[in-house]
Amino acid sequence: xxxxxxxxxxIRTGVVPSEGIFDEATxxxxxILTLAVEGNRGSDQxxxxxxxxxxxxxxxxxxxxxxxxxxxxxxxxxNMH
Numbered sequence: 088x089x090x091x092x093x094x095x096x097x098i099r100t101g102v103v104p105s106e107g108i109f110d111e112a113t114x115x116x117x118x119i120l121t122l123a124v125e126g127n128r129g130s131d132q133x134x135x136x137x138x139x140x141x142x143x144x145x146x147x148x149x150x151x152x153x154x155x156x157x158x159x160x161x162x163x164x165x166n167m168h
Contacts, residue, residue: 094134110146115150
């Protein structure tokens with residue numbers, strides 16, 4: 088699994104967490120880190136190519152649902168304070 092950025096400035100590799108990209112969770116972590124780096128560079132837009140070799144779509148959906156539930160719980164907690 089790999090993330091490639093195709094945007095102004097040329098083609099480059101996305102952020103790879105120190106543990107590497109070895110499953111769906113680390114792919115999502117790499118994607119978030121890559122978007123953060125590109126945002127810090129001042130990019131308004133990026134085009135990503137993501138190698139999905141070995142990715143199980145059901146696992147990605149499960150991770151996304153978990154992130155959504157975590158985000159909802161965090162927002163509800165913050166609104167209480």
